[in-house]
Amino acid sequence: MMTLAASLGTSQASANARASEALVAQIVYHGVRVAILSPGSRNTPLALALADHPQVEIKVVLDERSAAFFALGVARASGHPVVLTCTSGSALANYYPAVVEAYHSEVPLILLTADRPAELQGRGAPQTMNQNGFYGQFVKASLTVDAPVPTEPINPDTQTQLSATLQAATKTPKGPVHVNCGFRKPLWDPQVQRQLVNHPAGQAKTVDDDARTTELADAFLDLVGRFDRGVFICGPDAFGSGQDASDMYRLAEMLAWPVLAEASSGARFGHDHRSLVTNYDAAFRTPNAIPKADCIVRFGRACTSQWLAKWIKASEHAVWIVIHDGQTCIDPERKYDQYLDISPTLLLNETATRCLSQMQANLTWLDQWLELETTCKDVIEQTETDLFWEGSIAAACVRNQPNGSVIHVANSMPIRDLDAFGGRSPSDLTVFVNRGLNGIDGTIATALGEKFGQPGAPLLLIIGDLAFRHDANSLALCHDVKITMVVNDNGGGQIFRFLPISQHQAAFEDLFLTPSPIDINALCDGYGLRCTVVETNDALKTALVSEQAKDDSGIILARIDADLNYSQHQSVWQRIQIELTGSKA
CATH class of the missing domain: 3.40.50.1220 (TPP-binding domain)
Known part of the structure; x- marks a missing residue:
């Protein structure tokens, strides 16, 4: 015989399940087909409801910062909103860098964060903080849904507010939205039967004016x-x-x-x-x-x-x-x-x-x-077969990608070099970059998400050594998603060499260039990833072709002489200046 306490517990678990199932039905109606889940306890009802829905594919990513950038990549590449869900407390704070990038890049994300119920707020309960409106101005809409009560039906007003919040993610301009969901324990009970809730209206439509x-x-x-x-x-x-x-x-x-x-x-x-x-x-x-x-x-x-x-x-x-x-x-x-x-x-x-x-x-x-x-093209192309530098690497990456490929390029020098020296290609290449706020964080995770969002397209990531180390945690995801990376190993933040601060001899290397003692080859080995070191243009081309033929992820480590790289940039610009004007500046 079930005790009163057990009966009440089952009722609460059932209420959690019904509220989560209704929420998932809403997000599917608004176009979601992929959910990125970071494991936790408080978001158990959401995790189970997402897993049970036949139209939702779940990808589990342990690190919430990696998860958020991964979701950003999936949404950008697929063109559909993507759900992120995590437990309460510091977990959702790790989403923040990707959220601000998604807001400024106009990429639709739906953040489903779990929370403690109202009676535990402001009382020092574990893993509890004020999550209401947590992302402030960097989401298009925010809604807190109180923990469901077993004796009360789902509030239709809440469902209306929820629909409006979700719609904001895909309404131009697109962007992230936040739904903060309270839950009481027990979060799950084996006696509760899961149910599939179908939204009666089919799927939301966008109407152009x-x-x-x-x-x-x-x-x-x-x-x-x-x-x-x-x-x-x-x-x-x-x-x-x-x-x-x-x-x-x-x-x-x-x-x-x-x-x-x-x-x-x-x-x-x-x-x-x-x-x-x-x-x-x-x-x-x-x-x-x-x-x-x-x-x-x-x-x-x-x-x-x-x-x-x-x-x-x-x-x-x-x-x-x-x-x-x-x-x-x-x-x-x-x-x-x-x-x-x-x-x-x-x-x-x-x-x-x-x-x-x-x-x-x-x-x-x-x-x-x-x-x-024509004048600029002739000068730049002369450098592609000479020295091994970031300009020749960018050109080689473009020339050796098959039709229909995706290139994700990191911020800082890689995007500048691809833009300036990548030229053109008859191949239909899609280039992605996080230019909302132009940061280097989450670059590997974003690229992996883009591959997940466009699984049929080969994906090449061009990234600097600093950005690579910055997002090294995301290397763990490379065993699930196949991409090729070209890492420009040039001894740190070489973009600062092109800025006035490079003349500050006392502070430049330690505070700005920041070379790292961490060996990238050894780092890849620790994650069980293949790493091929190249030091010439021919070796790079061979490695690119070789990696395309493989079924698993691989890293191409391009060892670059930083001094030569800097002087080659200056030399190309100067030669073009002479060709255009007949004299140096």
């Missing part, structure tokens, strides 16, 4: 049609995964405008359009060699190249148009003249329906930019 899109497209075409010396700039994430830049190139061809496409824009690789310009970073280091524009249009985020940003800022007489449907307008270069809060793809798809034959094209204008591109 067609009238607004038409209006903005008309205004945009009217504006750009007034200028014959314009430039299109494609910043990071201008054309996201699965989106096509063809309509933008069609318009650029009609206008005879150059397209300056960042490596991570979605508009560089796999495109062979005449107007494509990829070597602009080197050219903009010689400002007086750059033609003067009367209109500059940027799709997506602010570009990586500071020299491009300086040119935009200096072009004060050019009309500056920013097109991005983000959390805020991104215009650090200078205050925009026109801001169109709309997806570039949506806007340009609408322009494709228009007759553009009346637009006047200035072919001489485009020819000036193509001459710059």
Whole structure:
């Protein structure tokens, strides 16, 4: 016979299960198909409800910081919101770096954090802190759901609030949302039968505002049609995964405008359009060699190249148009003249329906930019077979990736080198990078998540030795997800060598360069991962081809002479300057 206490316990466990099952039904309705779980006790009801739902795939990641960046990668690559769930206390604090990156990158995450019930708050209970609104301004919506009461049905008002919170994750601009879930013990009881709850409405739909899109497209075409010396700039994430830049190139061809496409824009690789310009970073280091524009249009985020940003800022007489449907307008270069809060793809798809034959094209204008591109390209390509440095590594990675591949590139020098020296490729390559806040944290976990989100695409991670060591905990996930990594082993934070602080002889190495005594080869061995050391361009190409043919993850450790690497950067920029102007600066 069941005692009163046991009966009450079973009732509470049942209430926990019913509330969790209803919540999971809601998140599935809002498009979730993957949940990243970090083990804990208080989130037991959520873990079981997620595991029992046939439409949810669970990936267990022990370290919450790795878990959050992994989820970020899955959501970015798949295009669908991803659930993160953890126990109470410090666990959810480890999500914070990835949450702020997801917010600024507009990646949809749904954070389901477990919490103690109200009667244990503020009383020194173990693993208990104030989790209400924990992520502050860095989530689009936040909701705390009280611990379920066995004698009370699920509150329909709570379900309505929950639906609105979840919808915010996928409503443009996308981003993370937080649902904090209270639970009382017992968290589970074997006598409680699990139930599958189906949302009655099927799946949520996103409705575009067609009238607004038409209006903005008309205004945009009217504006750009007034200028014959314009430039299109494609910043990071201008054309996201699965989106096509063809309509933008069609318009650029009609206008005879150059397209300056960042490596991570979605508009560089796999495109062979005449107007494509990829070597602009080197050219903009010689400002007086750059033609003067009367209109500059940027799709997506602010570009990586500071020299491009300086040119935009200096072009004060050019009309500056920013097109991005983000959390805020991104215009650090200078205050925009026109801001169109709309997806570039949506806007340009609408322009494709228009007759553009009346637009006047200035072919001489485009020819000036193509001459710059050819000059820079010739100098850069001469260096690809000479010395072994970060520029030649970036080029080799691009040239040796098969069609349909994904490249995740770390922040700091790797993204700058890929952008400046990676050039173009006929292969359709998707480049991902955490440019929301530009940090190096969580790089390995993010790349592994992107591979999980696009399992059919080969994935290459290009990362510096500092970022690699920073996220070494995530190497444990490499046995479950197959990726190839190229690690630029150059003795620490070499980006600081290009900054004024490098002249501070007393502090530079210890406080900024921070070389590490940890041997990366030995670190890989400790995680049971294959590590191939390369010191030449030919050896790198051979290793890249070899790793692509293998079924498991592997690391290619590119040993770089830091002094040579620095001097080669300077040499390339100087040679281009001479070619463009006939003299040194």
